[in-house]
Amino acid sequence: xxxxxxxxxxxxxxxxxxxxxxxxVDAEHPxxxxxxxxxxxxxxxxxxxxxxxxxxxxxxxxxxxPGTREVCLEIPGGMVDPGEDPRxxxxxxxxxETGYTSTDWRRLGVVAPNPAxxxxxxxxxxxxxxxxxxxxxxxxGEVLDVFTLPLFDIQAKLRSGKLDHALVVAxxxxxALELYELKRPEPxxx
Amino acid sequence: xxxxxxxxxxxxxxxxxxxxxxxxVDAEHPxxxxxxxxxxxxxxxxxxxxxxxxxxxxxxxxxxxPGTREVCLEIPGGMVDPGEDPRxxxxxxxxxETGYTSTDWRRLGVVAPNPAxxxxxxxxxxxxxxxxxxxxxxxxGEVLDVFTLPLFDIQAKLRSGKLDHALVVAxxxxxALELYELKRPEPxxx
Numbered sequence: 001x002x003x004x005x006x007x008x009x010x011x012x013x014x015x016x017x018x019x020x021x022x023x024x025v026d027a028e029h030p031x032x033x034x035x036x037x038x039x040x041x042x043x044x045x046x047x048x049x050x051x052x053x054x055x056x057x058x059x060x061x062x063x064x065x066p067g068t069r070e071v072c073l074e075i076p077g078g079m080v081d082p083g084e085d086p087r088x089x090x091x092x093x094x095x096x097e098t099g100y101t102s103t104d105w106r107r108l109g110v111v112a113p114n115p116a117x118x119x120x121x122x123x124x125x126x127x128x129x130x131x132x133x134x135x136x137x138x139x140x141g142e143v144l145d146v147f148t149l150p151l152f153d154i155q156a157k158l159r160s161g162k163l164d165h166a167l168v169v170a171x172x173x174x175x176a177l178e179l180y181e182l183k184r185p186e187p188x189x190x
Numbered sequence: 191x192x193x194x195x196x197x198x199x200x201x202x203x204x205x206x207x208x209x210x211x212x213x214x215v216d217a218e219h220p221x222x223x224x225x226x227x228x229x230x231x232x233x234x235x236x237x238x239x240x241x242x243x244x245x246x247x248x249x250x251x252x253x254x255x256p257g258t259r260e261v262c263l264e265i266p267g268g269m270v271d272p273g274e275d276p277r278x279x280x281x282x283x284x285x286x287e288t289g290y291t292s293t294d295w296r297r298l299g300v301v302a303p304n305p306a307x308x309x310x311x312x313x314x315x316x317x318x319x320x321x322x323x324x325x326x327x328x329x330x331g332e333v334l335d336v337f338t339l340p341l342f343d344i345q346a347k348l349r350s351g352k353l354d355h356a357l358v359v360a361x362x363x364x365x366a367l368e369l370y371e372l373k374r375p376e377p378x379x380x
Binding site: 027029040064117119144154 | 215221254255300309333345357364
């Protein structure tokens with residue numbers, strides 16, 4: 001693996017955009033001698049949560065997203081506060097955004113949203129037997145539509161492109177891979 | 191859904207970082223009257239490819255990624271050139287990065303890498319019966335280690351965290367959801 005590593009110079013600051021900062025780093029590959037200035041995006045870690053009710057309904061929400069300028073079908077999630085434990089952040093975000101709580105938390109996995117340019121990680125959790133125990137208290141300025149849908153319907157939403165948030169797809173991918181063996185089944189028209 | 195939409199002002203330019211640009215947009219929610227300036231990241235569409243050989247080995251690669259400062263286990267992929275068809279971009283990237291080609295292409299899905307702040311989409315493809323027909327010709331400055339591994343091993347790599355690139359996880363999630371029904375199986379220690 002050592003022959004793949006690049007030698008990195010000092011971090012050069014870019015600009016501060018609030019929810020992320022930009023930076024640059026000069027890099028050189030010791031083998032080929034190639035040199036590049038990489039552009040970077042720095043942000044805090046994120047969490048998202050697949051919360052399932054006792055009858056396997058997913059706690060979901062719709063929210064307008066300015067990146068794609070569309071109302072997006074999502075699961076609860078958000079930023080990990082400085083010094084906060086990711087699991088605590090997941091419990092907090094589920095409660096704040098939806099009013100649901102759970103006493104049965106599982107870790108689905110940790111992924112890097114975009115290793116090429118972003119430095120942060122996304123911590124994905126599964127919360128079982130989730131119940132609506134509180135009123136939702138979304139952040140000032142968050143306008144959310146919270147509802148539940150059957151777990152089985154997620155697949156149809158993915159196939160139709162109605163669920164297209166990559167970090168939500170990744171979480172359901174981790175869940176599916178936890179539940180099933182990844183191998184090609186008997187021929188069925190794939 | 192209309193009650194979730196924000197009213198957006200003009201795009202305000204940020205900075206040009208080469209592989210992405212930043213911008214801002216002022217937004218107001220017509221209902222609550224909340225106002226925000228959103229920070230945005232603009233980039234071209236991306237593609238990635240799960241290429242399976244005739245014996246279900248995945249064409250994979252390792253590459254140093256400056257965002258996370260780690261050598262990352264990935265599948266082939268890259269940027270869609272201006273005016274290029276995403277499927278053509280997928281064929282081009284598979285060939286350039288690995289030397290593999292396929293005549294049996296399937297569309298796995300289109301996802302938004304980060305709808306909250308990014309405007310672009312990732313087009314995920316499945317290439318069956320992939321064969322090493324050419325020499326790889328990576329871009330100047332790309333240092334790649336190309337190899338194959340059994341599809342079944344992907345699951346272990348995901349569980350151990352060795353495969354943690356969210357956009358690769360999303361692609362395998364789309365594949366798993368294409369192959370299996372998403373419902374909780376009989377109890378098995380979940």
